[in-house]
Amino acid sequence: MSSSKRVRFATELERTPSPTFSNSSAPSSPLLRTPPTYPTHPGVASPSGPYLASPSYGRQRGHARTPSPLSLAQIHAILCSSSFDNPTGPAPFNWDVTLDTHHIRAAHPDPRSALQYALSDDALAQPAVLPNVKAIVVRCQHLPWKVDVVASNGSYVTVHDVLHSVYRNLRMAISMDEYTGVVGGDRQKQTDITRAYESRYRAMANDSAREEEKKKGLKRVDVLMKFVKFSGLSLGDRPNEFTMHLRSR
The missing domain is CATH 1.10.45 (Vanillyl-alcohol Oxidase; Chain A, domain 4)
Structure with missing residues (x-):
């Protein structure tokens, strides 16, 4: 490797998240903290609220999954990968995982509007999955490391816990x-x-x-190379384990 392309490696003692930073590529659209109503996608909310049942995720791997207690888990629509793949509306939010969670932007429900929103505090505080759990594991095919997500409120993992834990893990x-x-x-x-x-x-x-x-x-985020656009979670192979999907920028 030439000197101009030399990379550096940190010691074990330096494994701490970097401070928040601004980036020139941050959205320039007008931003509002909380939209009047968080945009949801028609037909995806379960009777219990904005959560998606997850048995269909087996089809993403090319086979049908036999229903089981594990497959009955529900993922919040904000985090669910099927919300990001929904052709009838915008993705719940846009996030380049090389940037901290303050750069997450949700599109306006009206596709004609250029307004973007930061996710509301209410949305971030909602349970990430149902039934409520105090910890989950997130894995990604582009990374050899897992992300451990622990409930910051001591009761259940929130949407914020998932997003913040992913960011901190990638900054190691x-x-x-x-x-x-x-x-x-x-x-x-x-x-x-x-x-x-x-x-x-x-x-x-x-x-x-x-x-x-x-x-x-x-840092771990560099190993993702071009796959840095968050594209939701799907059900994993073990209880309380989920797969994070990423797209190319």
């Missing part, structure tokens, strides 16, 4: 050994991860912030 530094394990002998992957790292620190607001972020080295 990776060691040389972890990098080697991810890259293997794939030179193209090595190049793509390096580019993601460089793009991330160069997007900082000023020279000082860029240099500080550069020194912190590679």
Whole structure:
């Protein structure tokens, strides 16, 4: 690897989330904190509220899943992957996971409007899944690490808990050994991860912030390469385990 493409690795002691930062690519549309009504998609809300039953997720893997207590879990419509794939309306929100959760923006229910919203406090405080659980595990096919999500209120995992835990996990530094394990002998992957790292620190607001972020080295989010657009959760293979879907930017 040439000196111009050299990446840095943090020590175990440096595995802490980076502070919140602004990015030049942040939405420039007018923003409001809370919409009059959170946009939902026709036909997806269950009788118990804005939650989606999850047995259909087995079909995403090319086979039918036998109904079981596990498959009866429901995911909040804000987080459910089928909401992001719904052709009849906008995705619940847009989030580039290289940015902190303050950059999450929900589209206006009227597609003709340019207004965007931050998710409301009420929406963020709602249970992420039903039945309520105090902890869940989130996995992603693009990452070798799992995300442990623990209820911050001590009672049940909220929508905010999921989003915040994903962000914090992705901001953790990776060691040389972890990098080697991810890259293997794939030179193209090595190049793509390096580019993601460089793009991330160069997007900082000023020279000082860029240099500080550069020194912190590679982070888990860089391993995602171009797959950084959050696209919801689906049911996993074990109780209280869910799969995070990401799309290319």
